[in-house]
Amino acid sequence: MNGSVPAGRLLRLSRWRDKIGRKLVRRVIQVGNPVDAIREVGGRVMSDRVAVVGMSIRAAGVRSSADFWQLIRTGGSGRREIGHEELARRGVPERRYKDPAYVPVTYPMQDFLGFDLKAFGFSRPEAELTDPQHRVALEACYRAVESSGCFIGSLPDRVGVFLGSRTSDYGAQIEFRSALTDSALDLAGLAIGTEPDYLSSRISYAYGLTGPSMTVLTACSSSSVAVHLACQAILAGECDSALAGGVAVNARDAGYLFTDGGIYSPRGRCEPYMASADGTVDGNGVAVLFLRRLDVALAAGNPILGVIAGTAVNNDGRERAGFTAPGVAGQVELIEEALDVAELSSSRIGLLEGHGTGTSIGDALEIDAATQAFRSAGAGADECRLHSVKANIGNLTAAAGAASIIGCLLALRHGEIPPNAPLVEGAPPVDLRGTPFKLADHPIAWRRSEHGRYAAVSSFGLGGTNAHIIIGDAEPEVRHASRKGRSWQLLPLSADDPERLTAAVDAVRVAVDGSSSDVRQDIGHTLRTGRPELTTRATALIPVDGSAAGVRWPAPERFRTAPEGPPVLVFMFPREHVGASDAALALYEAEPVFRSTVDDGLAVMEHVLDPEGFAALRGAFRHGGRPVAPQISQPVLHLLGAGQHALLGDLGIRPDLLIGHGVGELTAAQLSGVLSFEDAARAVCWRGQAMADIPGGAEAAVRFTRRMREVRLHAPTLPTVSCATGSWLTGEEACDPGYWGAQLREDVLFDEAVRTVVSEHPEAVYLQLSGGTDLLQAARLAGVAEDAALAVTPDGEATESCSLLRTVGGLWERGVRINWEAYAERDHALRTDMAPRSFARIPCLHPALLDHCPGIDSAELAGKQVDR
CATH class of the missing domain: 3.30.70.3290 (Alpha-Beta Plaits)
Structure with missing residues (x-):
């Protein structure tokens, strides 16, 4: 939503407590179908739903959402163990990696240093001062919008940015290492490039996004909280679309030291909901969703990947064992509230993508809380599948929730619930008897139903900030569009x-x-x-x-x-073309703008031509007849050129210069403002009639001169080259009826006219309208480059309306x-995920970190450009 909005838009979804409990007030107007649930805000009719229209994910073993689905569907894992030789090469001290408590395991995101400097407008020093997290988030936001069939640089609506970020020491390490060598350092640039405060606003600036922009820091619930905030902003009218997600990339990740009683696995295995679970393992990745208000998404033709049915966020407060401990009561209340917002029974939830860190205590408490909440909301036993993508890609912390949402969206799209990866590998599951949940060691079919399918995502942040997101199918009515x-x-x-x-x-x-x-x-x-x-x-x-x-x-x-700026475009109009009526018929039938212009011209010419002549003229456009007499062929050529000009102009293609040959000079005179549309139509008919009645030339010129005194002539408002003089048409010439009479019989100096343009605009592009290619051939002889001359209807293609489309494409190729x-x-x-942009992969790392970044294998960088 652009511009200022009345205060009325601030009618929001609000909650309050009464003696009975928490309720949701929703102002909803039902219009024929639940799909069309809308509300009126600030005088505008707005959808009361948020759709997911695009997504982007990169993680261990994952470069795209397709990779992600393949990984989770097969129960695969991006986990990697690092040998001692590689650890030494990465700069990990021997005393560290030989420590019995050291776990040489990582979930690495491939090529996280790779960055396309030119595409994102960075200098190399700027990129080196920028945390890889910020760089991969910049690209992920681009990809999320791209997957919706849109370009992030030209979104017409107000777009918000809500992203979570993992804590990073990238900037601190640069500052520390630079101080050791007394190297100069741009501290302001370092702060902008590494501190989380600037993550979201940097993305808003890079792409010109004007909605709310904020970085969300609630530990492992950050990206789910970001989705909640984005939905609230969309429903409140603060923006129509939003990017929401998170990033978690640790450039120093090469394993970790575990401590007894800590949250990290001593075996280096993340096995949520397994009896063998002994801790979590951090992963590396980025996950971003592109959200749009449903009516905006439908109007834009975006793919509707799913609809956000309800969200909730709360905090456990003090109702837990300690600050780092999860709280069962808070989780129960959270899930119940989200179900209330979604107006759903828990029996409708087919998949719960749990928080699932893989700690025995945390998983047990999560299952207990979810069981209580689901039972209170109507769920029976064994009705819902329980899953966690952390087993596949590790714990993405600030990006974990968004990754889970993407996993659910993919399950909805493919009609399958993925298996639990540890079960596929043979790990023993926890006992879920008596709970609403089941685990699976193989993909489970998830068929559509008339009641819809729903998935839920739980995210619990260290410190107690929790989020729950419920996602549903896009209804069949949404998916159908004309x-x-x-x-x-x-x-x-x-x-x-x-x-x-x-x-x-x-x-x-x-x-x-x-x-x-x-x-x-x-x-x-x-x-x-x-x-x-x-x-x-x-x-x-x-x-x-x-x-x-x-x-x-x-x-x-x-x-x-294509050149950096659009080239000078020259329109040329010929004096004759035998196949003009073929092109006239094809375009008249296919293009409404062309047809409307021609019809306006015919309405004028009907009062100038005799009935038989007018019938022949009209037939050329409606039936494809081929008149030869000049009193008919010249009006055909003129209306053909004028109609093509209108059609091209409707597409934003407008000439910078004009050249007309013979009767084409009258067409150019109309387009340059010398003649009105009506006077040009009359003048063309007079010219053709004079040539037919008095073929000798001189007397015809006298009659064309006399008739031109009946119309108003003006100086050209668009530069036009005269084929009578070979130079620019002056205001004095254009307003002289004698000039137009002489133009009928004087020698045509087309070559000189073209040379005049070439001398001043050597890089110009030339387009012959009306029909044929005769002027192009002459233009090339006069110095125009072979590749710079095109025709709207080349010979042999006049009966194909697609020839004009090919011309439009040719102009675009040349920068028009x-x-x-x-x-x-x-x-x-509709829009589709098609032809994603390929980015260059130039590794960018600050020189101070070249030998102090254990998350990078120097062997992988061999031969790649990492220095200045």
């Missing part, structure tokens, strides 16, 4: 370099081959409106129906590099800006 589009899909493809563009083209080709017409529309819409416009470009044109086998996919030799949102008015579909 599509509208052209019969051909224009696919703009771009990347940072040819190698990455080649990979993107291959990925899109695989997605298109064998796909349905709906999927092809979704792919096209996403590539046009949901991806950044990078410098290395190519386009493809695919039919919506039928096989894509005949599609010409761009090869690397056809890639183009296209208004893809306007394009979507005629070609709109």
Whole structure:
């Protein structure tokens, strides 16, 4: 939501206590279907639901949500043991790694130092001063939005950022090591790059996001609390969308020393809900969700991965054994409140993604609390599956809750509840008899039902701040949406370099081959409106129906590099084209904006031409006839060019300069403001009639001069080159009726006109409108580069409306800006997770830490760029 909002928007979901207990007040208007639960806030009708539309996760053994699903579905683990030789290479002291209490186990996030400096606008010194946690969070937020089919740099609504972060000594180590060597250090830059205060606001700044922005620090519940706060902000109208999640990356992670009675496992195994559980193991990773108010998500065509049914946050207070101990009463109250907010019986919850740290006491208390809460809310025995992704990727602390939510969303999407990884590996489970919960050693089918499917996530932070999130299916009505589009899909493809563009083209080709017409529309819409416009470009044109086998996919030799700024664009209008009526018919049938412009012109020309001539003119657009007489062919050519100009202009493609040849100069005169639309239509008819009646030329020129005195002439408002003089059309010439009479019979100096443009704008792009390519050939002879000249309807393609789409693609490849949102008015579909951007992976580490960062194996950095 942009701009100021009346105070009325602050009507919120509120809670209060009375003698009976905690209740939730919800102001809900039901409109035909529960899916359309809405509320009116500040005079606007707003959805009362929050949808998850995008997600991003990286962790041990996980580079994407697809990797994550494969890992948890198979009961796999990203756990890794480190040998003594590698520990020594990493700089771990021998006395430490040979200590019997040392546990050489880690859940490593691969390539966490890799960073694309150029893509994210960082200098190398700035990146080196920035904690890897901040860098991977920056990329994860980009990915979460990207997976929704949107580009984070062009989101139209107000977007909030709510992220949790693990405590890090990255900055302290840099400061300490630099002090030992008396190295100069930018302390302000170090603070901005490493302190959690600036994590979320740095992301808001980087992407221009103007909603609430805050870092959440509640230990292991941070990312779940972040999701709760994001939902509250969306429902309160403070933002329409939000990024929520957390990051936990320790650049010094190479194992740990355990202590008796501590929370860490002496075996280095995280085994939640197992009889063998003896502690937790920290993992490394990042998990981010992209949340949108449901009506906003539906309007944007985002994929609805799930709907947040209810959230709750509380603290255990003093009702526990100590500050670090969990509190059963607080957990019970938390779960009951979340179920109350969601208006659900606990019997509807099919999956509980538990906190599950793997400590015997913590797990037992969690199961006890969940059992009490679920029983009080209607659950029977053995109704809910219990799971924890910590067994797969370790305890991601500040990112653990968001990772759990992503696991639940994937289970909903794939219709399976994943197994408990320790059971798959043979670990003995705890006794859950008499509880509502069950464990599994294999994937369990989770079929859709008319009552919907729900999963719940528990997160308990050291210190007592707890969060519970309930996620539900998107109802069938939400998933169905109408599509509208052209019969051909224009696919703009771009990347940072040819190698990455080649990979993107291959990925899109695989997605298109064998796909349905709906999927092809979704792919096209996403590539046009949901991806950044990078410098290395190519386009493809695919039919919506039928096989894509005949599609010409761009090869690397056809890639183009767009300039930093849009090039000067020159529109050229010819004097004749025998196939113009073929193009006229195709565009008239396919494009409403073109048709409307032509119809306006026909309405004027009907009063100028005789009935027989007008019938022939109208037939050229409605039936495809081929008039040869100039009194008809020239009006056809003029309306064709004017209609194409209107259509291109509707897409944001507007000329910087104009050149007209013959009758095309009158079309250019209209577009430059010399003639009004109506006067230009009349003048073209007069010109054609004069040429037909008096073919000798001189007398025809006298009659065109005389008629031009009947119209108002103006100085051009858009630079135009005269083909009568070969130089810029002056205001005096444009306002002289004699100039237009002489223009009919004088020699055409088109070559000189083009040279005038080339001399002043050598990098200009030229587009021939109306029809044919004759002007392009002449322009190339006059010095225009072969690759800089295009035609809207080249010879041989006039009957194909897709030729105009190919032209739009060609202009975009050359750096001309296209208004893809306007394009979507005629070609709109859903958004999909398609063609993710490939980022460079340049390791960035501050020089002071090169030999003091045990979380990094120096052998892995061999040959990579880590220095300045």
